[in-house]
Structure formats: structure tokens, C-alpha cells
Amino acid sequence: MTMMQASRTRTKLTAVASLGLAGAIAMAPAAMAEPEAYEFDTAHTAISATWNHQGYSEQSIYFTDYDGTLMLDMDAPENSSIEITFNLADGGFWVGTPEDDKFEGHLASGDLFNLADFPTATFVATSFETEDGETGTMTGDLTIKDTTHPVTLDVTLNKVGDAQGRKKAGFSASGTMMRSNWGMGYATPAVSDELELAIETELLGPEVAE
Structure with a gap:
């Protein structure tokens, strides 16, 4: 050469x-790319827990006062982080009995949530798993009454789009928990220990770039 x-x-x-x-x-x-901040569209979010009441019916509680930090990476969900606080005291849940405070009072008592000492609950996501980017699982630590146990939810990404100039995403999630693990085993097994968890939510993200 x-x-x-x-x-x-x-x-x-x-x-x-x-x-x-x-x-x-x-x-x-x-x-x-960094995860992006999203917030709950509370007008289009329902978070509930359902139990069997003595074999007669399925009854539910809806959590209505919550806020959190939702940092979502739609392309790499494992990089996301979620932390939610549920404010349970002072009307933070609804059980469909507006004319009867007795049941809500029992839920707030030491038999169950003991809201006098533990007015909030928290959920902190610890892992996300998905193979197709649309369905997967989210596992996190649920803390109630200063007791923490993991909960796993099956999650489906329903739709990604934009609304009123902001990014938007809709999710459905479901899972189970045994309430006695959190010191709320009152009336089991007549009233089921297992609770069915369900979340239907729409989340609002950053402004859409023009």
C-alpha cells in the first residue's frame, strides 16, 4: 500500500x-427520554374494592380523595414511577349509602380502617412488566394502618391520544388483596377476606407540542 x-x-x-x-x-x-408527568382526570377515574357480603351480594367501596405522582414512560414502562396517597378520612370514600352513616362509621372504626390513627393509605409502584406495551402487570407496596404488603395489578393501556392540548392515556387495572393482611379481618369469613380491586382511569399529561 x-x-x-x-x-x-x-x-x-x-x-x-x-x-x-x-x-x-x-x-x-x-x-x-425522560418519563413524563401525568395527573388523574378525576372526573373520569373510578377506584374501587369489592367484597362478598355473606353470600347475598357483592358490595363495593369507592375511593374518592387521592393524589399522587405519576411519571410515565409509554415507550419503556419499566422506567415509570407511581406513588399515590389515599386520603380516607373526612369523606375520602363512598359506599353508596348517602342516607345512612352507620356503615361508613364502622369502616372508619378500629374494626377496619381505624381512621382516627391512620387517616391515609399509600401505594408505591415497585415494578412494571409488559411484553407488548399494551398489557402487563404493575406491582407495588400498599400501606394501610402502617402495614405494608405487595399488591399486583393486571394493567391494560386502553388508548393514548390528546385532549384539550394535552397528552392523554386511559388505563384499566384489576387485582386482589386479602384485607386481613392489613389488620382488617373483621367478620371474615362471613364477609369475604378477599377484595377485588378495580381501577378505571384517564390520565392527563404534558401539553402537546404544536
């Missing part, structure tokens, strides 16, 4: 390396 040929070869290799570096730099923002 002549000196001129060697020089040309080095020039070609340098050009290829430069193109590769430029491509890596161009791809870096997408690869390192």
Missing part, C-alpha cells in the same frame, strides 16, 4: 467513525 493509499484509507475510516458518532448523538435524545 502506498502512502497515498494509506492516507485515503485513514480518511475513509475517519469519515465512517464521524458518521457513526453523529448518528449516536442524533439517537441519544430518544434513547434517554
